[in-house]
Amino acid sequence: MGRLVLPTLALITLSLGGGAALAHYNSGEDTGSGGAAAAPTTDPAPTTVTPTPQVTTLRPKPSTLSPKPTITPRKTTVPASGAGTFTTAQASGDAVGTGGTLRRYRVQVEDGIDISARQAAAEIQEILAHPRGWAAHGRGRFQLVSENADFVIRIATPTTADRLCLAQGLNTRGELNCETSQGVVVNLKRWMLGSPTFAGTPAEYRHLIINHEVGHEIGIRMHMTCPGAGKPAPVMMQQIKGLKGCRSNAFPYDEDGSYIEGPIVP
Template sequence: MRAASATRNAPAPGRRRARQQRRRRARRRTAFGIGLLCSLTVLGVTAFMVLGDKDGTGSGGPTAQARPIPPLSSSSTAAQKAPESPTPTPTPTPSPTPSPSAVTEKGKGTFTIATASGSAVGKGTVRRYRVEVEDGIGIDPQAAARQVQAILSDKRSWTADGKNGFKLVSDGVYDFTVKVASPDTVDRICGSAGLDTKGEVNCDVGKQVVVNSKRWLTGSPQFSGTLDDYRALIVNHEVGHRIGHGHEGCPGKGKPAPAMMQQIYGLNGCVSNAWPYTAEGVYISGPSVP
């Protein structure tokens, strides 16, 4: 009886194969579902990494998020940081050079004498001078006088020779005057002595050092120094004529140009220089030229 019962309860071969096939199909559906879920998860994460945070509140930009970054050690973190820009060193801002269009070509023809005065500087023959500025050219007479005084008082100027001195005066007896005038007026004053300044350059006539306001205000395209240095060159050059110096040429390529060189016409290999002497009292000379 047991044998008969076991026979009746045993599944037929057909039914057994059907159940096995159903189990295999169920397992395949489960595996497919899990795989699909994993794929969707990966796609979602990738989309987030590529597109980034649409509302801009994320901690990094899209590019940074698109690149997986492995954990970094403290030393490598320091290496990955962008270098900080160094704090710029403050540098003085030079005063802008007025354009030639700011130059008044023709002043009023009258002059204002600067009221500034000062003590004598240098040894030997002391020459008294005053400063005058033509009216209507936009240059302050007092400021011009103080600058001329500072130039002639500088240890690199003509007092370094130990034979010449200067004293700024505003009245009384004077040996010469420094006149700052418009190009038209300079041409007229210098032309009276037979000099052709062409509205461009300065001259020394009689008791007058005549400074072209165009050069005073704009410097020279040949001179690479500051405008203040070029003003020093004007004064040193013309006053140099007054105390007996003639024109000099370039002493050699790369050397400083003498103050008595006509640097506005070209440097011939020399370097721009405004002063007749070095700070150590050495005269900056060149070959004599007409």
């Protein structure tokens, strides 16, 4: 729930930005947000991308159901570290959304963590196309691509996530997600296990991760807090740090299309 505020498919809403400026936003569903969106990105120097040869076109289904998990429910342990290299999902899809700037994204998964990059890309694509998400309410348009992306969504082990986030001045402490100048970094622990503060499955929590961090990506730099006891927590709240009387919530908008917001965190 951050450019960590699960999430932020730093929770981190640690996100974009670099150095001292980041500290103002961050730590959260993340830890925070790293800064303004960058032009089409290239992978940071420490990251090696290993593409596969064939590109598959994915089309989001017009469904309100949560996507199926990309991992088996029985697996409750998460590797602390991985190869540090990434495989890009060789998949593309139609643009989703009714307004705002088109933002092209690609999905990468750290090698050796037993998650299919293509399946993760399909799940993230469905999250961004959800009727209670950003795209459905004119806050942006999103398109899955395999190259020439405006930002990258990476799923990484805690150690690798910490390294990528710390390069932007964001301390995710092995627990949080973040948003950087290259895009979103999703901590594998949060992707697989969800959050102890979230009343839902890990698959549902992945909506919070992606909605929170992509919220930073589309320019919502600051975090929010609970608007009142018993009310749904804003997606831009770092819910992993405590709900403060609110109910956990993974979507930017309510079922009636109302934007869920709360006071800005100073």
